[in-house]
Amino acid sequence: MNENVDLRVPVLIVGGSLVGLSASLFLGRLGIEHLLVEKHPATSTHPRGRGNNVRTMEVFRTAGAEQRIREAASVLAENHGILQAGSLTGDDQEWLFKEIDPGGGLARFSPSGWCLCSQNDLEPVLLAQAREQGGDIRFSTEMMTFDPDGSGVDAALKNRETGEHISVRADYLIAADGPRSPIREQLRIGQSGPGDLFHNVSITFRSRKLADVVGDRRFIVCYLTNPAADGALLPVDNEKEWVFHAPWQPERGETLEDFTDERCAEHIRRATGAPDIDVEITGKAPWHAAERVAERYGRDRVFLAGDSAHEMSPTGAFGSNTGIQDAHNLAWKLAAVLRGEAGPGLLNTYEAERLPVARATSERASSRSAEHSHPGFAPAPGVGGGKKGGLLPVALGYRYVRGAVVGVDAEQPVVPQGLRLNGDPGSRAPHLWVRQAGERKSTLDLYERSFVLLSDGADVAWRRAAARVADRLSVRLDAFGIGAGSDLEPENGADWAQAHGTSAKGAVLVRPDAFVAWRSEGSVTDPETTLYDVLSSLLSRG
Secondary structure, eight states: SSSSEHHHHHHEEEOOOOOHHHHHHHHTTOOOOOOEEEEESSSSSSSOOOEEOOOHHHHHHHHTOOOHHHHHTTTTTTTEEEESSSSSSSEEEEEEEEEESGGGGGGGGGOOOOEEEHHHHHHHHHHHHHHHTTEEESSSSSEEEEEEETEEEEEEEETTTTTOOOEEEEEEEOOOOOOOOHHHHHHHEEEEEEEEEEEEEEEEESSSSHHOOOOOOOOOEEEOOOTTTTTTEEEEESSSEEEEEEEEEEEEEEEGGGGOOHHHHHHHHHTOOOOOOOEEEEEEEEEEEEEESSSSSSTEEEEEEEEGTEEEOOTSSSHHHHHHHHHHHHHHHHHHHTTSSSSSGGHHHHHHHHHHHHHHHHHHHHHOOOOOOOOOOOOOTSSSSSSOOOOOOOOOOOOOOSSOOSSSSSSSSSSSSSOSSSSSSBOOOOOOOOEETTTTEEEEGGGGSSSSEEEEOOOOOOHHHHHHHHHHHHEEEEEEEEEESSSSGGGGGOOOHEEEEEEEEOOEEOOOOOOOEEEEEESSSSSSHHHHHHHHHHHHOO
16 A cells, blocks of 8 residues: 555546446435546537436436436437338338337336436536535546555546646545446456447538428437448437437448548438438547446456446447446445445445346347347347347346345346336335425435335334434434325325335335335334344345
């Protein structure tokens, strides 16, 4: 350990894109001091990575950022479906789906919903929110070296504008440094999976006439399948700003220099079937679709999150969402350990929980690309294999079958066939609208800064036990009675116990990330001892 350092922080985050900024926001909300460094001079300027699923919007809701994000995304609020077409002017057109949430059924499961917000619009919101929560975020700053040991990590940083070097000592390091992660490479953590799937050049362009061709078709993306000019068209503002993903084949010797403005414009006109539209190319960026998952999620006080831990096919926008949820899972565990509420063993559950989710989700993403015949994607034999179910079981219904959970059937699938949110340990806790001191909120709004115990309002035994256990373990444990006339009053007489898979004599323990940690389906002889043993085990203190 280097004693002579310029700065000491509990957590150092390397990478200031969606996942790193999310980690900063979540840690700041929990009162954890941290430093984030990003080698680029500012947030992303390219409209990409824009599909934010319902679970991601739930965690942003809890972190106080949802409304700002929806305001930033308002221009695309009416864009919903995915269209597949030979061109925009021919008869060969099919909606793969026209509505993300047909009939509004998602409201039964969540207070939030999907949100189409491009990375270049989302990152500034996260940056502002994270800084308001106390995040020390430095752009144009690159980590040159790092050296983990048994008690922390030494890192050397360089300001790329001034050339200034500073040394940092952190208790923990979060590697959110992208798919080519130098940190993962130095840790010698391997990857598994098929590898590269296909390559695209993402072309931003302006065209006013294209809006007339598109008409009232408010798609998220249109897959254009003309064999002579295939690709994917994405609206940025539905009026004049657009993105086109054109197939790129570097394995055949094709270079980025081959994508001249003239070639790109002609490709877009041919793909859309509109030879007379104006096309002004404003930018080009290569991107690579891949399916890879790290064999481990960290080593020696260093944790991988986001693309450094997993790469996924873009269909379904699972990659960025999984990364943001990585950060959310890790943040509360780091906070618990740094505050002395949990033992270091709690951090081992990060890999135990998130690695299986990444594997299952990446497989589902590739299957969905095959189902949708994503331009440029040539699935390996056996990939696809027919419909594998909708988005919701993957986005919202995934489960932790091992980790910081008690009472889970480890043989059940990580991603179920259907959506089952009924209070099973390891699943995201159910959503109910309740009144608390006259204020309407979702039960999901209760979960962020502490474990929460729910029990029937008519039975005080669990709440008394929770108060004694919190005192014995020196942890924050909030306990609420739920029911008519209680701390939390469910709307419309909803049966909270039935919704949570328990009885009026039972209790449900929910983690700070809104996942059910443990459930008693009935009364127990000694609630205090039971709850003490469960919470000690979860916090790796037993």
